[in-house]
Amino acid sequence: MVERTASELAGLLARGAVTAEALTASCLQAIRQRDAAVRAFVHVDENGALEQARAVDAKRKRGAALGPLAGLPVAVKDVLCTAGQPTTCASKILQNFVPPYDAHVVTKLKQADAVILGKTNLDEFAMGSSTENSAYQVTRNPWDLERIPGGSSGGSAVAVAACEAPLALGTDTGGSVRLPASLCGIVGLKPTYGRVSRYGLIAYGSSLDQVGPFGHDVRDVALLLETIAGHDPRDSTCADRPVPAYTQTLEEPVKPLTLGVAREFFAAGLDGEVDMAVRAALKVYESLGAKLVDVSLPHTPYAIATYYLVATAEASSNLARYDGVHFGHRAATFSNLIDMTCRSRGEGFGAEVKRRIMLGTYALSSGYIDAYYLKALKVRRLIKNDFDEAFSKCDAIIGPTAPTPAFKIGEKVEDPLAMYLSDIYTISANLAGIAAISIPCGFSKSGLPIGLQILAAPFAEEKLLRIARMHEKETGWHSHRPKFS
């Protein structure tokens, strides 16, 4: 049962073929059986989940109105606040933090009658591309336990890929939903900046962060997006625009369809098997009547450099709140107030977080802000202009999500720059604020999933999901599941 999609499970629940309690118990059992190997969860709320499930069953029994996710278990990345439940950001500095309120998206899940299973592992403060930067555990790719799942939302991607949860929420600042979706063989979407409220999402790069859904197929992702999107006055960057009923139009192919192919997305360093799988996907779209046009995104080669200045500058400011005063770790011994803050932060943050705080502080410091931070913001505009220009010629841009399939655990931990290059194809969507999705498009010869990235203009999620569904329906790559003994 746990291998089914959320939409299939919703059908079973509605028909009374299964109860929410039984489904939740099955997911909890899958977690007990598999999570010792994959380590997707940092916190499982067994009793709370079963209690929520029983409440949904009771509501259904008495004929009360039910939300769109009624009885469906969901895993939540541990960077999203859950009232009364630990929220650690996979950092030692927040080891004992229990938020007093729910993130907006968590409130939305509860209002939709979803069952929250627990919190999933991530790179500390969502800074990383492999989920190896967690202070607590290394999450493993269910297709090959020696390999990374991608990051930073690796725990959420693995919870879905390993069939521990049919749905999960991640966050995407530079590719942190799409990259693990690609490497784990599932669907993951980064919404347009402002489509989903960031209230209660613990901030990393505030002008880049978005909450995004994971699922086995495009329909599940559409269902979850439709649930979490929409205006929230508590996030002033959250757009006040209606949310389309994405699941209602999903099966309508986009016709005529023009897809942009950018040379810059097939750059040096692209793995041969990934290249072949993506080109096969282009052929699939052509066979469905799509017209392929060349588009140019000339500033793409500068996206990583731009991102690692903008994101780290924002991070250095956002993470100033961990001062050993209001919440989080405080050092046991210190000589004065400033020393207390310095020591608490030195003890509480991991290596990658320290590196990014340092880089961001330097980029913002007197004498360097023009050459680094402001220069990066100017190049950021050029990157956005490239996309505006490209989208005037096509409905969506198509290419690989990641330059290679999943790499080995430990392979890039000593070389931060090599790790940063994993995000080469995902990062520009965050800088430009556009919508993008990763869907499965094949496997390498050694059995590792390959992802196809489709990017669309701001607030074009409805069209993006329909385009993604056209490929999925034709190929069926989404129906593969990893094997567990």
Next chain:
Amino acid sequence: MSLSQDQVRWVAHLARLELTDAEFDIMTRQLGAILDYVNQLQQVNTDGIAPLAHPLDIQNVFRADEPAPSLPVDAALANAPERRDNFYSVPAVLE
């Protein structure tokens, strides 16, 4: 571009981060390599280009100034490393 240990120490001070000597060594080397990489941005002509701090074309968002319930004091202080009465407790600021 190489950074001196003194520069790295100054940045760590600005960032309020205590680093061990071993961390300073690694950080000096790694930040230098990352700065070498990001220096490629200097090749891009950005004359006349306005900085883009934010992808959405939105201005200030206003709301009515109406009183509403806020977080109760005990909830706000529940995660404090140290509290005294209804306050966060810190070491002496003035010595």
